[in-house]
Amino acid sequence: MMNVQNECGLEFRKFNRFYTDVLGFLNEHIYDSPFSLTETRILFEIYNTTHCTAKNIQEKLELDGGYVSRIIKKFEKEKIVYKEKCKDDGRNHLLHVTNHGEVIYRELEKKANLQVEYLLESLNHNQQQKLVDSMNTIQTILSHSFKEKEEEKSISIRSYYTSEDVKNMIEQQWLFYNQVHKWDRNFLSYLHETFNADIERIWIAEISGQFAGCIGLVNDTAKVGQLRWFLVNPSFHKKGVGTQLINSLVQYCKDHNYERIFLWTVSDMITARPLYKKFGFEIVEKQEEKSLWGSVLIEERWDLELENK
Template sequence: MNRTIPTPRIDGMRSSARAIVRELGFMQKGLAGTELSPSAVHAIIELGYGTVTTATDLGDLLHLEKSSVSRLVQKLAQDGLIAITMDLSDKRSRRLALTIDGQRLLREIENFGRQQLRSACDQLVDSDLAQIETGLVLFAKALRAQRQTAATSAANVEVRQGYYPGVIASVAYLHASYYSANYGFGAVFERKVATEMSEFMSRIDRPMNTTFSAYRGDEPLGSVSLDGEDLGEDVCHLRWFIVNPAAQGLGIGNLLLQSASSFVDEHKFESTRLWTFKGLDAARHLYEKNGFSLIHEAAGKQWGTEVVEQEFARPRGYS
């Protein structure tokens, strides 16, 4: 379906969605009356329902990476809420199930959630309640369809490592066009990206340096570079991370940062640093998801426009 929904309408729906998240307690510690994280609560519910029985399936359902699922499963097992057993049909796999304590917690979560929703629904007349039921079902269906479409598109993505003809020009163009349109960056910024990346490419064949670029056919979808020389002291510099706006929703950013994290771990750098600026919330989410933490921020003009510059670091051994 090709149509353009007006931005104010989209923003109105986003505002309502954020309000629902806040009111249901997803922004607070102790979701559903427990001391568990949101992902742990969802894991207890889905394992209790029998929706999934393995860590791999749980990760797919909750959209969590392998390392995050591993930590989650380990914590729930340590707390005595789930049991892990060998899958007799596939000895490489482990089956997950709620323990008696886990089943007891599931009943408490269910009672809490039902009462919370029942109290809210008591404020509505039957016709409004019916609209909400229908709307939630349709919206969940639309989100699943969107994710499946994105997954199909992502399957056609190729990640290339190292220098490829045109990579300097495409990375400079993606940076210049995006930051000019959204943040008013100009010639100073574009010249800085092109010049510094050109210098970096003269060192790209050295083992401590590399670039990962995502392509769909000949279309550049994004790129990130790892410079293991310019900071010294066994610190890797993550540089020129960019995703083509046309590729948003395909998981390109996460794919590139996972490739970058694997590279720095394989080469045993003590830490990885990157510099960005305040306000790039989607990128910050990806950085933090992949082990980076904000360590410093201050106003600066290194990119030609005054912004609050930020430095992030990822320590060796993060998983």
């Protein structure tokens, strides 16, 4: 049976093929341009970007540097653009559209407008509004998805730590659990004591140099590790930090032939529970309610059995 994600993917590609056909039809009957779509996009960027350089275009359009360079050389040869050395950096050149290039750009813009008019002329007002609303919905959803992907790329995780990192980890955990869950200073003492454990490794996540989260692995036995000190800085929630931290730890354990990972948490930690389940952790023990760190808590043990082949 096809799952929802696969079905969505098929529909997405189906729509993509349909829209590509629409653009192809319009290009054939209206646009009639001597330039490829990529060349047109590059000309658009040069015309509309202040202090435009080849590197700007390469990064914004995610194109190969050599490919961009060849198109710019073609534009120079055809007197569409010209280069000007940067005053601050003689190695770079600013790109400008010539008068001839502006005439070409205006003509391309005019034809692009004709494309839209041709497409919309058979639709009534309600249909046009529905189309615009649908396009806005697609743009909003996909923009949000792209933003999340970019944020995940910006996460840096390192697996070494210093004494300053330990101090910061303790401080961050104390601040979070004291401010959010109102745990008392006995928890701070507990944090200091835990760093006497048999630490195998600690991972620290950073975004733009700022502390974004941490996680640690402590050896329980030769083949069993305990996940500890898992925390995501509230400023960076819902950016994939927690997922990447747990994934780093789990992958390390698999690579080093651990048979099991376990963790202790409390039932109040609602945010982390879906993440533990996502990686396959299951509750194997639940203790009775007791007074701990100034609160009444129920401790839980979660285990993840690893398959090492």
